[in-house]
Amino acid sequence: xxxxxxxxxxxxxxxxxxxxxxxxxxxxxxxxxxxxxxxxxxxxxxxxxxxxxxxxxxxxxxxxxxxxxxxxxxxxxxxxxxxxxxxxxxxxxxxxxxxxxxxxxxxxxxxxxxxxxxxxxxxxxxxxxxxxxxxxxxxxxxxxxxxxxxxxxxxxxxxxxxxxxxxxxxxxxxxxxxxxxxxxxxxxxxxxxxxxxxxxxxxxxxxxxxxxxxxxxxxxxxxxxxxxxxxxxxxxxxxxxxxxxxxxxxxxxxxxxxxxxxxxxxxxxxxxxxxxxxxxxxxxxxxxxxxxxxxxxxxxxxxxxxxxxxxxxxxxxxxxxxxxxxxxxxxxxxxxxxxxxxxxxxxxxxxxxx
Amino acid sequence: xxxxxxxxxxxxxxxxxxxxxxxxxxxxxxxxxxxxxxxxxxxxxxxxxxxxxxxxxxxxxxxxxxxxxxxxxxxxxxxxxxxxxxxxxxxxxxxxxxxxxxxxxxxxxxxxxxxxxxxxxxxxxxxxxxxxxxxxxxxxxxxxxxxxxxxxxxxxxxxxxxxxxxxxxxxxxxxxxxxxxxxxxxxxxxxxxxxxxxxxxxxxxxxxxxxxxxxxxxxxxxxxxxxxxxxxxxxxxxxxxxxxxxxxxxxxxxxxxxxxxxxxxxxxxxxxx
Ligand SMILES: Nc1ncnc2c1ncn2[C@@H]1O[C@H](COP(=O)(O)OP(=O)(O)OP(=O)(O)O)[C@@H](O)[C@H]1O
Ligand SMILES: [Mg+2]
Numbered sequence: 196x197x198x199x200x201x202x203x204x205x206x207x208x209x210x211x212x213x214x215x216x217x218x219x220x221x222x223x224x225x226x227x228x229x230x231x232x233x234x235x236x237x238x239x240x241x242x243x244x245x246x247x248x249x250x251x252x253x254x255x256x257x258x259x260x261x262x263x264x265x266x267x268x269x270x271x272x273x274x275x276x277x278x279x280x281x282x283x284x285x286x287x288x289x290x291x292x293x294x295x296x297x298x299x300x301x302x303x304x305x306x307x308x309x310x311x312x313x314x315x316x317x318x319x320x321x322x323x324x325x326x327x328x329x330x331x332x333x334x335x336x337x338x339x340x341x342x343x344x345x346x347x348x349x350x351x352x353x354x355x356x357x358x359x360x361x362x363x364x365x366x367x368x369x370x371x372x373x374x375x376x377x378x379x380x381x382x383x384x385x386x387x388x389x390x391x392x393x394x395x396x397x398x399x400x401x402x403x404x405x406x407x408x409x410x411x412x413x414x415x416x417x418x419x420x421x422x423x424x425x426x427x428x429x430x431x432x433x434x435x436x437x438x439x440x441x442x443x444x445x446x447x448x449x450x451x452x453x454x455x456x457x458x459x460x461x462x463x464x465x466x467x468x469x470x471x472x473x474x475x476x477x478x479x480x481x482x483x484x485x486x487x488x489x490x491x492x493x494x495x496x497x498x499x500x501x502x503x504x505x506x507x508x509x510x511x512x513x514x515x516x517x518x519x520x521x522x523x524x525x526x527x528x529x530x531x532x533x534x535x536x537x538x539x540x541x542x543x544x545x546x547x548x549x
Numbered sequence: 550x551x552x553x554x555x556x557x558x559x560x561x562x563x564x565x566x567x568x569x570x571x572x573x574x575x576x577x578x579x580x581x582x583x584x585x586x587x588x589x590x591x592x593x594x595x596x597x598x599x600x601x602x603x604x605x606x607x608x609x610x611x612x613x614x615x616x617x618x619x620x621x622x623x624x625x626x627x628x629x630x631x632x633x634x635x636x637x638x639x640x641x642x643x644x645x646x647x648x649x650x651x652x653x654x655x656x657x658x659x660x661x662x663x664x665x666x667x668x669x670x671x672x673x674x675x676x677x678x679x680x681x682x683x684x685x686x687x688x689x690x691x692x693x694x695x696x697x698x699x700x701x702x703x704x705x706x707x708x709x710x711x712x713x714x715x716x717x718x719x720x721x722x723x724x725x726x727x728x729x730x731x732x733x734x735x736x737x738x739x740x741x742x743x744x745x746x747x748x749x750x751x752x753x754x755x756x757x758x759x760x761x762x763x764x765x766x767x768x769x770x771x772x773x774x775x776x777x778x779x780x781x782x783x784x785x786x787x788x789x790x791x792x793x794x795x796x797x798x799x800x801x802x803x804x805x806x807x808x809x810x811x812x813x814x815x816x817x818x819x820x821x822x
Contacts, residue, residue: 238717417688418676421665425673428664435624435660437645437674495664 237544240489240497244504244537247487251508255515262518269388269395271510276399277302277465279506280458281481282488283410284451286502289485290414291427291447292494293342293349298455298481299474300360301334306459307364310373310469313382320379328456334360335452339445357478364471375467385464399461406457411499423447428495483530484509487537491545508533573636575600575772576652576741581620581630583613590616591627592796598741598772603763605783606776608793609816614776615657617793618745621774622654623647634740645674653738655730657745657776663719667711668692668699670718671733702736703728707758723750731759735766742766743774748782760786780809792816 236243255262281298288295309327312318318326334356341352375383385402388395414420425433426443434440463469488505490497512533513526574597583591591613598604608614619625621632623641632639634650641647647654661670672695678684679691699714711725718726727750734742744763748756756779763773763786777783783790784804792799792815800815807815814820 412687416690416692418678418690419688421669421673421676421690425662425665428662429660432660432662433673435644435654435656436662436670437643437648439643439645495662 233544236540240491241501241504242489243540244488244501244508247533248504248508248511251511251515255511255518259515259518262515265393266395267514267518271507271514272394272400273397273465274514275506275510276397276403277458277462278477278480278484278509279503280403280406280454280461281477282484282502282506283406283499284454284458285481285485286488286490286497286499287410287423287447287451287454288349289427289482289490289492290423290494290497291444292430292492293427293444293447294353294482294492295338295349295448295451296353296478297334297338297357297360298451298458299477300357300364301331301452301455302458302462302477303471303474304334304360304364304367305331305456306463306469306473307368307373307471309382309459310378310463311368313379314373314377320381323379323382324460327459328453331452331454331456331459332449333452335448335450335455336445338452339448342448343441343444361471361474368469368471370471372468372470372472375463378463378469382460383464383467385461386467387464397464399464402457402461406454407499407503410454414499419443419446424495426494480506480509483534486541487533489537489541491541492538493545505537572600574598574633575635576621576774577633578617578621579631579633581617581627581632583616583620583625583627589796591620591630593630594793594796594798596621596791596798598774600772601767601770602788603767603773603775603786605787605790606774606793607778607780607783607790607812607816608799612793612816613796614793615745616796618654618656618743618774618776621647622652622743624654624656648674648737651738651740652743653734653736653741654743655727655734655745655747657749659726659730661718661726661730661733664717666715666717667703667721667729668696668714670729671695671699671702671714671736675737698736702732706732706735706762724752724755727751728755728759731762735762738766738771740771741774742771745776746778747775748777748779756782780812783812784809794818 261267281302284298285295305327308330309323312326313320313323338349338352338356341347341356342349345352385399386397388397390396414423422433422438422443425436425438426440430440433443462473466473484505485497485502486492486505487508488497488501488503490501509530512529516526516529517523576596576598578594578596580593580595581591582589582593594613594617596604596617606614606617616625620627620630623644623646626642632641639646639650644654662673665673677691677695679689683689684691696714703711703714706728711721711728718729721729727747731744731747734744744759748759751759760782763775766773775783775787787804790802790804790807790812792802792812794816795818799818799821802812802815811820
C-alpha cells in the first residue's frame, strides 16, 4: 500500500490515484456488514433466492402441517415442471439483456403440432415430437433473425411473434384442444409418476431437471456459455474481443426454441391435453421465475439454477398460501411483491459496482 | 514500390537498425477514408509500421486517432483504402480477422467485460478447451489452465496487486482494468500490438510498467503502435511519431528530429512540420 496522496497525478492528468492499490480493501468493501452481504450476493446470484426458498419452506411448513405431505410436495414439483422449463429458455434470453415474451406461445404452438400430428395425422409419436422440436427451432430462429438482422429490440420482436404464434396456434387447431386419450402414450407419459421416497415425481419433472443440469453445464463450462454472458454484459466489448455477437444471439433464440419444444412435451403430459389456451400465464411466470432467481434484466449476470429456485419459490408461495386458506388473489399479490423485492435487490447489488 | 528508395518523405530513417536497407512495413495503411454520416473521421490516411519499432500516434481530440486504430484492426471497416500486412493485401471485416493475423489491440475505453473475471476476459473469444473427450465432445473449457496462464501474464507485466484472477473486472479500479486490457494484448499479440491510450488511467508507476512492456515487446520483435496524449511518454518510448490532424496525417517525425514543441505546433496546425 502506498500512502501517497491521491493528488499526485501524472502528466496525463487523468489518473485518480497513484501507487499500488490494495485489492482486498478495494473490491470487497468490507467496511460495513451490509457491504459484505452485498458483495456476497453479488458474487453468488443464486444465494438470495436460495435463502428465500428455504425460509418460505420453513414458514409454510409451520403454518400448514399438510405442506410437507408427500402428495403436496409432489403437486408442487408438477406445477413447477412447465414453468421451470420455460424459465431455462427465458434465462438464456435475459442473460443476453433481452426478453422473450413469446415463450408461452412457442410452447403452445409446438404442443399443438405434436398432439395434432400424432392424433389426427397418425404420425408416429417420436416423429410427432421431432416435428414439435422443429417448430420450436423455427420459431426461435424467427425471433433470433428479427433481433439480429433487423436490429429490433427483443421486447418488440417477441411481442409481435407472441401474437403471431398464438394466432397460428388458433388457426392450426381450429381453437380446439386435443385431449390426452387421442394422443399416443409416449407423448403423454411425461405426466406419469414414479415414487421417490413416497413422493410422486413425474417424468416431466425429471426431464426438466436433466435440462437444468445440461444447460447449467453448458453455461458455466463451455465457451458458448461464456460468450452468452459476455454478449449480455457488454455487446461492444464482446464484439471487440472477437466474438460474433449476432451468431451468439441467434443461437440463444434457437436454443430457447428447442427448450420450449421440450417444455411442450412436458405440458402435454401435465395437462393430459394440448390446448391453444394453455400458455397465457406462462410468459410472465417464466420471467418472474428468472427475475426472482437472481438473473439481472440488464443481462450478463445470473445463473441457470437460480431460475429453478425462482420457479420453486413461486410454486411454493402459491401452494403454501392456498394451503393456509388464503384466496388466490393473495397468491398473486405475494408473487407481485416477490418480483419487486427481487428487482430492487438486483438494483441494490448492482449499485455497489458503478 | 522501390524497395531501396526513400519513399518516406518526412523523416529520415531512424528506425532501430537503420543501417538495414528499407524493408517493407509489417503493417501499412494506404489512403484510409472513414466517414460517419457527414463527419469525416479519416480523410485519406497513410500509415506505415516497421519491424522493431514503436510508432506513436498523436493528435488533438477528434483528430481521428481512435478511428484510425479501429480501421487498422477490423473494429471499423474503412469506406475506402487498403491494408497491407507484410506485403500482402488484407481486409479486416471484424476484430477477429485482425486477431487471426496476430494483431492485438487495446481500444480506447477498454473493451473488457465487467461481469467476467480477469482470466475469462484474457481468454474471451479464444477459450482453451480441455484435452480429449471433455474438450472435443463436451466442449469443456480448461478453466484451471486459463487461470494459471492469466496469472503468469499478469506477473509478467508486474501487476502485483492483481493476485486473484477470479475477481470480476467490475471489482477492479480503472487502472487495474487497463492493466488487464494491456496484458491481454501483450499476451496474444504475435505480430503487432496496438494500444489506444493505454496509460490514460494509470498511476506513475503503472504507466512506467506499461512503457517497459512496450519496449520489451519491441525488443522481442513485435512492433507497437501507441496512441497517447502524454508527450513526455511519447518522446520517451517512440521511434517515430505519426501526427494526426483533422482526419489526416499531418507529418511523421522522430523524437530526435523534432522537439515536443515542434510536435505540438504540427498537431495544432501552427506549423506544417
Ligand atoms: N461512431 C462514431 N459516430 C460518429 N462520429 C464518430 C464516431 N467515432 C468517431 N467519430 C468522429 O470522428 C472524429 C474522430 O474521432 P476519434 O475518436 O478517432 O478521435 P481521437 O483522435 O481518437 O480523439 P481522442 O483524443 O479524443 O480520443 C471525431 O470528429 C468524432 O466525432
Ligand atoms: Mg481516441
